[in-house]
Amino acid sequence: MDPASPEVVAVQDAFPSNPPPEPFVVPAIFQNPDADIVVKSSDNVEFRVWKCILIEGSVVFKDMLSSANSSQDAADPVPWPEPAKVIDRLLMLMYPVVKPALDSIEEIFTLIHAADKWQIDVAIAYLKENLMSRRVTRTDTQYFQIYAFACSMNFLDVQEDVVKMASNLDPLGPDVRRYLADMTALDLLRLVKLRTYPLATFDSHFSDVPQPAAQVAPGATAVPEVFQDPDADIAILSSDGIEYRVFKLYLCHSSEKLRDMVHRLGSERSNPAESTLPKLSIPLPAATLETLLCYIYPMPKRTNGTMPLEHLMVCLRAAITWDIRVAVEALSQELTMPWRLRSHPLRIYGFAASTGLAEEAAKAKGRAMLLDPLSHPLKVDFMEMTARDLAVLHESHALRNNAFEPSHQLIRQVKTVLEEHITL
Incomplete structure (x- = not known):
């Protein structure tokens, strides 16, 4: 059918397409010709602002703009990879001006995420106060959303402030299920307990005895002889400074991540022929690192279930992170022993x-x-x-x-x- 035919035109008139969004209008305060820096949003909107306000308001911009080695030309826009509307709001919260009205709690969440990324503390403080403000009427669902968001950001003060209102809804009900992704089990359980026992403190529902101070696992400071081999071709340093002299072959075959680190270490050495033992730092405590080495090496393993559960989980998480599959398999079996x-x-x-x-x-x-x-x-x-x-x-x-x-x-x-x- 001809696009210009009356029938097509009539259909198009009956179902008009959505109009394009209106271009963002930069407020006059951010079009100051005397300003000494230009920032450019992810949607190509430019803001002319004062560098000193960015430096004082944002830790990230302070590091970026006040560096003695900064080669940024004053005439070149500084990229700020956020939408123009977000930048506008954040600048308003940094400038000594009347603060903007915010559209919704979803917008507040978006701004807090951006302010947290750019370390704009003054904006975070203002936005948190807005979430806790009693001058704004909110629904129970909105209070639940705020509680879940505060849990995800570890805003303990906001959690304390809104938890009672959030517990007005059944935290296990279908209406709020989509918000649970931002919460831990204890965050959810707190709502359940408060809803059922409103006068009891949360910790009163548990019988945990005080946990003893963590003890260093045996062998964390006394390195076994097998990991002190004088013929070893690499030394591994734990995060707490313990050195293990081992063979690259075992590391490279146990994990692709370790293999890549070993290869990078070899390529970075200024003189590969030098006699000193190459050292590879791995950010794991000695107790964890030594346990993983015991699974990497062909040596007898502890299979009698004597490993403390806490240490077992720490080692298994590390094995997963470093993709040490032989340790993952063995520790997973240990984790699911019937008595455990x-x-x-x-x-x-x-x-x-x-x-x-x-x-x-x-x-x-x-x-x-x-x-x-x-x-x-x-x-x-x-x-x-x-x-x-x-x-x-x-x-x-x-x-x-x-x-x-x-x-x-x-x-x-x-x-x-x-x-x-x-x-x-």
Whole structure:
């Protein structure tokens, strides 16, 4: 059909396309011809501003603009990779002017993320006050959103301020499920407990004994002889300064990440033929690093389940991070030993789910769902768990109970009949 035909024109008139967005208009205060710097947004809008305000208002710009080695030409725009509207708001919060009205809490969240990225403390403080302001009427859902956002940003003051209002909604209900992604299991559990026991403190629901001070694992300072080999061709330094003399071959075959680091180290040496042992720094404490080396090396492993759970999880997380598969496989099996699953199913489930160990998480979930996780008395067992994982576990427990309820009713009926028969 001809695009110019009356029929097509009529259809286009009936369903007009969305008009293009209006171009952003820079406020007059940011078009000052006397300003000494120009910043350019990600959508190519330029703001003429005062360098001293950027330097005082933003730690990032202070480092960028006040550096003695800065080669930035004053006439060249400084890229600021944020949308013009975000830059406009942040500049308003840095300048000594009347502050802008904000459109929504979603806009506040966006601005806080940007202010946090550029380390603009004055903007963060103002925006947090806006979230906590009682001059603005908010719905229960908005308070729940604010609580979830504060949890994700670790804004403890905002959490304390809005938690009571956030608990007006069922934190396990479908209406707020999409906000759980920003929360930990303890953040969610706090709402559950406050909703059920409004006068009790959160910690009063747990029976954890005070945790003893962390002890250095055996061998963390006394390096085993196998890792002091005089014929070794590389030295590994832990984050706490312990040196292990090992062979590159084992490192390179155990992990691609370690292999790449070893190869880079070799290429960076000014004189590859020099006799000094190359040293590779790995940001892991000696206790963790030594355990991983024991799995990398062909030597007897501890398989009797004596490794403390905390140390096991630290080492397994490090093995996953460094992609040391031989250690991941062995430590994962150690994690899901039957006696561990019986003793700490909730903690193992949270850890396994958070580290992407799906098979191990499923095993632990099978044990953890036997009891209601919302009534679990050990706070430490929730430390590794996300809010979504806790919600899923609670639902699984409820579904299991509902599935067994008809059987329980039948058992009770049979028991009643037998008791009546005996009485007769």
